[in-house]
Amino acid sequence: MESSRSTARPVGRGAKVRAAVHAATLAELVDKGYAALTVEGVAQRAGVHKTTVYRRWKDRESLLVDALAEHLAADVPVPDTGTVEDDLRALARSLVQSYTSPTGRAVLAAMFTGAAHLPEIAAAGGHVFRDRLTRAEPVVRRAVERGELPVGTDPGEVLRTLAAPVYLRLLVTGDPVDETTADQAARVTLAAARAGAFAPPDADADAAAP
Amino acid sequence: MESSRSTARPVGRGAKVRAAVHAATLAELVDKGYAALTVEGVAQRAGVHKTTVYRRWKDRESLLVDALAEHLAADVPVPDTGTVEDDLRALARSLVQSYTSPTGRAVLAAMFTGAAHLPEIAAAGGHVFRDRLTRAEPVVRRAVERGELPVGTDPGEVLRTLAAPVYLRLLVTGDPVDETTADQAARVTLAAARAGAFAPPDADADAAAP
Structure with a gap:
């Protein structure tokens, strides 16, 4: 989980995308559960292209870990x-x-x-x-x-x-x-x-x- | 889990088979983990035919539940x-x-x-x-x-x-x-x-x- 956080902290549009993707990840998790969670589903819900997601997170696991850590820390x-x-x-x-x-x-x-x-x-x-x-x-x-x-x-x-x-x-x-x-x-x-x-x-x- | 226990309590050879299959189930669980647990593997380890297992337990889940309950109760x-x-x-x-x-x-x-x-x-x-x-x-x-x-x-x-x-x-x-x-x-x-x-x-x- 450190790997995805060790990059420079995003600001501006980057931060907004990040927040939107995190929120979409948790929402997908609530609606569909872990097994059915996909990067495609998250991207669609967040209103971004899935390549935007893959640019920041290498797979659904690192996305999930990041979203969970952020959610739970706050x-x-x-x-x-x-x-x-x-x-x-x-x-x-x-x-x-x-x-x-x-x-x-x-x-x-x-x-x-x-x-x-x-x-x-x-x-x-x-x-x-x-x-x-x-x-x-x-x-x-x-x-x-x-x-x-x-x-x-x-x-x-x-x-x-x-x-x-x-x-x-x-x-x-x-x-x-x-x-x-x-x-x-x-x-x-x-x-x-x-x-x-x-x-x-x-x-x-x-x-x-x- | 009640379904598999509501049958008449086995005695004699039945009890021995039951104990052997329970022990084999736990041993397989330790060696291979839950995902790789199969009725075939359990039967082989217990030295019984798999139909003997299926006669007593309808699937690997009821077998596992039964073995866990017995193990943990004791x-x-x-x-x-x-x-x-x-x-x-x-x-x-x-x-x-x-x-x-x-x-x-x-x-x-x-x-x-x-x-x-x-x-x-x-x-x-x-x-x-x-x-x-x-x-x-x-x-x-x-x-x-x-x-x-x-x-x-x-x-x-x-x-x-x-x-x-x-x-x-x-x-x-x-x-x-x-x-x-x-x-x-x-x-x-x-x-x-x-x-x-x-x-x-x-x-x-x-x-x-x-």
């Missing part, structure tokens, strides 16, 4: 409400929203089932996840600075714990995913974090901190 | 060590072991990626998960009875939280999954459970109980 805003409780709840709700919209469902299906046999797509799934995680880490660091969570709390572990039940339901159990799922994930994560379960074991002594 | 023993901490750790370690063996990796790939477009397989994944969960619920109920966890703690939610980070790593992030993953999952789950995060909100008052 998709989960990082909150800063002033309290860790509200921040974690907002993050979990955004994650739920991003995967329960029609586009989100299609993106998830493409990344984790339909196209999961493609190493680039599997890598993109992991990459996007880590990218979102890194961007959200300030939520935890601010909470530690405010004294809401024990010193030494690992932001990555906190955020993985927050996201894990959402993915479990989406990918494994098929149980409904909604705001209740998000709020419960935030509640569990916060309780464990306050108890020091994301800090080195010797930091457990701080568990009683508010 | 695969994660339910511990009873006397403390919730050790029980949760043992459960998480068993889960990790079951999915990091060569058979486990192949089973996971078949259920959640390779064959995930087959409704029967997707349903089998969810079914197996719920089945394992139900069998492990006594771990939590015993902990509540012993006073280790607050009254009202939801066993299903505890166990989903325990399993979620393992699946997240296996299916989403691709991060390594090992004993440390299991122990951390147990630590986080236990901390949240002790704090009352799996009990109704008004039970949070019990959070300070040991």
Whole structure:
């Protein structure tokens, strides 16, 4: 996926084409699914010639990876409400929203089932996840600075714990995913974090901190 | 998946054939992957004629679902060590072991990626998960009875939280999954459970109980 992003960032008409093709790729994915996704179909929907698409992306896989990465990078805003409780709840709700919209469902299906046999797509799934995680880490660091969570709390572990039940339901159990799922994930994560379960074991002594 | 199980339970030679065919199915899955799995290949490996296989299973999908269900049902023993901490750790370690063996990796790939477009397989994944969960619920109920966890703690939610980070790593992030993953999952789950995060909100008052 780096290959298609390492080119100079397009501007002007290039950027518009790029955005239109990305949008068309996701729309085709929603309407037809991964298996039926074609460069021709994307080009037609975007209103460009397919050679325009092939000039920028070598095949439908690199196009899809690029569109997914762009969509997912923009998709989960990082909150800063002033309290860790509200921040974690907002993050979990955004994650739920991003995967329960029609586009989100299609993106998830493409990344984790339909196209999961493609190493680039599997890598993109992991990459996007880590990218979102890194961007959200300030939520935890601010909470530690405010004294809401024990010193030494690992932001990555906190955020993985927050996201894990959402993915479990989406990918494994098929149980409904909604705001209740998000709020419960935030509640569990916060309780464990306050108890020091994301800090080195010797930091457990701080568990009683508010 | 019920269709293939609703026939009378085989005994004697029937049971032996069934076990041999199940084992051959999993072995073929490990060696060749889901896409290359054929009834012919399974029959040959099991040392039976393919009509013997077709007499019991209508196609490779029902064979696979049946073999997966049998394998996974037998695969994660339910511990009873006397403390919730050790029980949760043992459960998480068993889960990790079951999915990091060569058979486990192949089973996971078949259920959640390779064959995930087959409704029967997707349903089998969810079914197996719920089945394992139900069998492990006594771990939590015993902990509540012993006073280790607050009254009202939801066993299903505890166990989903325990399993979620393992699946997240296996299916989403691709991060390594090992004993440390299991122990951390147990630590986080236990901390949240002790704090009352799996009990109704008004039970949070019990959070300070040991």
